[in-house]
Amino acid sequence: MLFSLLLHLLLLYLLFLKADELLTMDAPAPIVAEEVEEQPPIPVVVPKETVQQVMHELREKRELQKQSAVGLKKREDEELRLAREAKEKEKRRLAELQRQREEELKRLKQEQKERERQLAELQKQREEAERKRKEEEERLRILEEQRIAAEKAAEEKRKEEEERQRILKEQRIAAEKAAEEKRKEEEEKERLRQLEEERLAAKLEAERKEEELKQKKLEEERIAAEKIEQEKKRKEEEKKKYAEAKRKQEIAARKKAEAAAAAARQKSKGKGSGSGSSRKAGGGGGKNYNKYIGPIKSKITRNWRRPLGSSSDLVVKMRLKLFPGGGIADVQVIKSSGNVAFDRSAADAVRLSDPLPVPKGKDFDAFRSFVLEFTPNRIR
Numbered sequence: 001m002l003f004s005l006l007l008h009l010l011l012l013y014l015l016f017l018k019a020d021e022l023l024t025m026d027a028p029a030p031i032v033a034e035e036v037e038e039q040p041p042i043p044v045v046v047p048k049e050t051v052q053q054v055m056h057e058l059r060e061k062r063e064l065q066k067q068s069a070v071g072l073k074k075r076e077d078e079e080l081r082l083a084r085e086a087k088e089k090e091k092r093r094l095a096e097l098q099r100q101r102e103e104e105l106k107r108l109k110q111e112q113k114e115r116e117r118q119l120a121e122l123q124k125q126r127e128e129a130e131r132k133r134k135e136e137e138e139r140l141r142i143l144e145e146q147r148i149a150a151e152k153a154a155e156e157k158r159k160e161e162e163e164r165q166r167i168l169k170e171q172r173i174a175a176e177k178a179a180e181e182k183r184k185e186e187e188e189k190e191r192l193r194q195l196e197e198e199r200l201a202a203k204l205e206a207e208r209k210e211e212e213l214k215q216k217k218l219e220e221e222r223i224a225a226e227k228i229e230q231e232k233k234r235k236e237e238e239k240k241k242y243a244e245a246k247r248k249q250e251i252a253a254r255k256k257a258e259a260a261a262a263a264a265r266q267k268s269k270g271k272g273s274g275s276g277s278s279r280k281a282g283g284g285g286g287k288n289y290n291k292y293i294g295p296i297k298s299k300i301t302r303n304w305r306r307p308l309g310s311s312s313d314l315v316v317k318m319r320l321k322l323f324p325g326g327g328i329a330d331v332q333v334i335k336s337s338g339n340v341a342f343d344r345s346a347a348d349a350v351r352l353s354d355p356l357p358v359p360k361g362k363d364f365d366a367f368r369s370f371v372l373e374f375t376p377n378r379i380r
Contacts, residue, residue, distance in 0.1 A: 009053075016338060026278075050089075050093075054086060054137035057082055058079075061075055061078065061079045068149065074242055088115070094110045115254060117163075145190055157260070177309060182241050190308070193306075197301060197302065197304075198302075199303045199327075201298055201301055202296060204295075204297070204301070205295075205298055207294065208271075208295045208298060211291060211294065215291055222262065278310070288333055289366050291359075292357060292358055292359055292363075292367065293370075293376060295357045296353075296356045296357060296358070296367075296377045297372070299335065299353045299356060299357065300349050300353045300356075300372075300379060301378075301379055302353075303348075303349045303352035303353045304345065304346065304349035304379075305345060305348075305349070306342070306345055307339075307341045307342055307345055309378045310339065310342050312375075312376050313341050314337040314338070314339055314375065315335075315337055315373055315375050316331070316333060316335065316336060316337040316343045316346050316373070316374045316376070317335035317371060317372075317373050317374075318331055318333055318347065318371065318372055318373075318374065319331075319332045319334050319347060319369060319370070319371050320333065320356075320369070320370055320371070320372060321351060321368065321369045322356060322367055322368060322369075323353060323360075324360075324364055325358070326354075326355035326356040326357060326358040326367075327354060327355045328350060328351055328353075328354040328355070328356070331347050331351065333347065334371070337353050337374075342376075346374040349374075
């Protein structure tokens with residue numbers, strides 16, 4: 001700015017140099033630029049119109065000086081006036097320039113302060129952004145650590161769950177295997193029990209048949225013995241009758257010689273006192289109870305399906321009422337075993353055995369109502 005100002009002053013000085021030499025009065029002191037504190041140069045633009053106007057006026061004055069020597073003084077005065085006016089004008093311009101410079105300096109200071117403020121604000125924003133960036137990085141780092149920890153925990157939980165499922169599967173397979181083995185064992189026990197029941201039933205049936213054969217043989221032997229005994233008695237009776245008749249004949253012959261009156265009486269007496277004994281034949285009683293109770297128990301045993309796991313000390317006492325022919329009229333529990341399933345299985349076995357093998361006639365009376373005791377091993 002100072003260089004531009006000095007350049008303009010030098011130009012004006014050269015323009016007015018000739019005019020100053022013609023002036024009789026003291027020329028005005030040259031304008032000396034004040035030393036000012038060195039500031040950053042402020043570009044000042046001199047109005048082109050002002051320079052052109054001054055140059056035009058100077059040319060007119062020089063032209064007038066050439067045309068009229070008479071008006072030299074007047075022109076000199078006019079030029080001096082114009083120079084003074086120009087000086088004043090320049091002074092005002094310089095003052096304006098100084099004012100503009102100060103305002104420009106003030107503006108520059110304000111701009112500098114604003115820039116510094118903006119820089120400070122920018123720095124603050126940068127620092128804030130850096131802080132937020134670091135916070136975000138820290139947050140992301142924590143989130144990443146949490147994610148990794150969560151994934152690790154989830155993986156561990158998954159492995160634990162897989163291990164738990166594996167153990168459960170092994171336990172389930174072991175339990176199923178044990179259950180299958182137990183089922184097979186129970187089936188084998190049941191098969192053996194059924195075989196044993198069938199064996200016992202077959203044995204009982206064989207014993208029953210053997211007993212029937214034995215009883216039949218005994219009955220036949222008894223009948224044969226009775227027949228022999230009856231034949232023997234008949235022969236003895238005939239022998240006695242023959243001996244008695246012979247004795248009577250001898251007596252009759254011996255007494256034949258008695259008197260006729262006595263003969264008639266003797267004859268009458270013989271009719272009245274003729275000995276003849278009559279014997280009653282008694283029928284045998286009912287057949288043996290044990291002959292039929294065995295087959296009854298055997299048939300019920302064949303139809304009895306005992307509950308698995310029944311305790312060997314269970315005992316249920318039942319009263320059976322039958323129709324003639326062995327039909328089941330009623331089954332009553334008169335003393336429970338305390339195990340409902342066991343009691344029910346025994347009652348079902350009786351009903352499944354309908355009809356039961358029973359005798360006919362008077363021997364059936366013993367089976368109209370009788371009591372049986374059921375235990376897991378046998379029927380008493």
